[in-house]
Amino acid sequence: EKGGYDYFMLKEIAEQPRAVADTLLGRIGADGRLTLDEMRISDRELREVDKIIIVACGTSYHAGLIAKYAIEHWAGLPCEVELASEFRYRDPILSRSTLVIAISQSGETMDALMAVRHAREQHAKLLGICNVNGSTLPRECDGVLYTHAGPEIAVASTKAFLTQLVAVYLIALYIAQVRGTKFGDEVFAMIQLLAQMPEKVDEVLGTMEPVRELARSLAGEKSVLFLGRHVGFPVALEGALKLKELAYMHAEGFAAGELKHGPIALIEPGLPVIVVVPPRSRDVLHDKIVSNIQEIRARGARTIVIAEEGDTSVEPYADTLIGVPAVPTLFQPLVTTVPLQVFACELATAKGHDVDQPRNLAKSVTVE
Numbered sequence: 566e567k568g569g570y571d572y573f574m575l576k577e578i579a580e581q582p583r584a585v586a587d588t589l590l591g592r593i594g595a596d597g598r599l600t601l602d603e604m605r606i607s608d609r610e611l612r613e614v615d616k617i618i619i620v621a622c623g624t625s626y627h628a629g630l631i632a633k634y635a636i637e638h639w640a641g642l643p644c645e646v647e648l649a650s651e652f653r654y655r656d657p658i659l660s661r662s663t664l665v666i667a668i669s670q671s672g673e674t675m676d677a678l679m680a681v682r683h684a685r686e687q688h689a690k691l692l693g694i695c696n697v698n699g700s701t702l703p704r705e706c707d708g709v710l711y712t713h714a715g716p717e718i719a720v721a722s723t724k725a726f727l728t729q730l731v732a733v734y735l736i737a738l739y740i741a742q743v744r745g746t747k748f749g750d751e752v753f754a755m756i757q758l759l760a761q762m763p764e765k766v767d768e769v770l771g772t773m774e775p776v777r778e779l780a781r782s783l784a785g786e787k788s789v790l791f792l793g794r795h796v797g798f799p800v801a802l803e804g805a806l807k808l809k810e811l812a813y814m815h816a817e818g819f820a821a822g823e824l825k826h827g828p829i830a831l832i833e834p835g836l837p838v839i840v841v842v843p844p845r846s847r848d849v850l851h852d853k854i855v856s857n858i859q860e861i862r863a864r865g866a867r868t869i870v871i872a873e874e875g876d877t878s879v880e881p882y883a884d885t886l887i888g889v890p891a892v893p894t895l896f897q898p899l900v901t902t903v904p905l906q907v908f909a910c911e912l913a914t915a916k917g918h919d920v921d922q923p924r925n926l927a928k929s930v931t932v933e
């Protein structure tokens with residue numbers, strides 16, 4: 566049942582190109598436009614939306630954080646992202662023209678369900694992104710967009726996360742298409758590029774041996790930091806979460822721009838710091854992070870840099886360089902998350918942990 570792999574997690578990491586492809590399947594028309602039939606929220610209703618709020622927990626929340634960048638950029642709508650457990654005890658300002666998107670792999674996470682009920686009471690429109698057919702979340706929402714990751718058995722979410730990203734890109738691009746935002750041509754081009762992402766994820770998977778080696782060499786470390794900017798920031802959070810839950814190691818993700826506001830005090834000689842570098846095409850963003858890498862290296866940190874293949878500008882400052890295929894900035898999490906999943910999985914295995922069943926964790930959290 567593990568298809569020849571020692572752990573479900575390894576199998577699920579390997580299934581990601583197919584999971585991404587399946588989530589795109591049937592949603593990009595021959596004319597290059599998106600159709601999201603099963604969404605059950607009409608185009609007219611979508612045109613009325615003036616604000617989007619995303620609610621989710623854990624890894625799904627990280628998908629939500631990435632969604633914000635895509636929705637603001639392509640759909641041109643204000644977007645807030647909330648931890649479901651916080652949202653439901655606040656007094657959020659919602660109306661009939663607010664679209665609340667709840668992201669949950671299992672569709673059974675109590676905090677996410679309670680957040681949806683909270684939003685319904687205030688007449689918001691509700692859209693679920695969910696991986697499990699027939700689960701509770703889709704029933705509680707007006708519409709649903711299923712991810713087609715297939716059953717995810719390992720407790721740590723991997724392929725579901727990548728398909729959640731695909732789902733939020735589809736939604737952001739679809740809303741842009743329906744509303745006809747100023748990025749019309751870009752939207753059309755991005756839909757075409759999204760279709761190529763399964764191959765890009767597959768490419769990354771083919772180059773993971775050095776990452777596994779690195780992970781084994783760091784099994785004795787006490788702490789690992791993760792840094793990113795823009796959509797690389799949620800990727801850093803996700804990398805840290807994976808390492809905590811699987812390797813039981815202290816790990817933290819930071820927005821690289823926040824370094825000098827505190828976290829840089831944590832940098833000490835030998836501390837492994839993993840940095841996610843945006844594509845070179847985003848010059849300002851890219852240069853900023855290169856100077857962050859220089860700053861932490863000057864303080865003796867061991868820099869592990871994830872950057873676009875052929876990005877030679879980071880070479881002088883990287884103790885270890887992990888190359889990923891060049892893709893548009895907003896899609897980069899699809900390729901930069903994979904090495905972090907492999908890293909956490911391998912490091913935890915080297916420490917002798919069962920990566921499918923980390924201690925104290927359950928696959929779906931049906932209590933508050």
Ligand code: F6R
Pocket residue numbers: 622623624625626668669670671672673674677720721722723806807810928929930
């Ligand atoms: C982390 C992980 C959890 C879940 C979270 C939400 O690897 O799996 O953080 O992402 O419990 O679960 P769902 O998406 O089922 O609502």
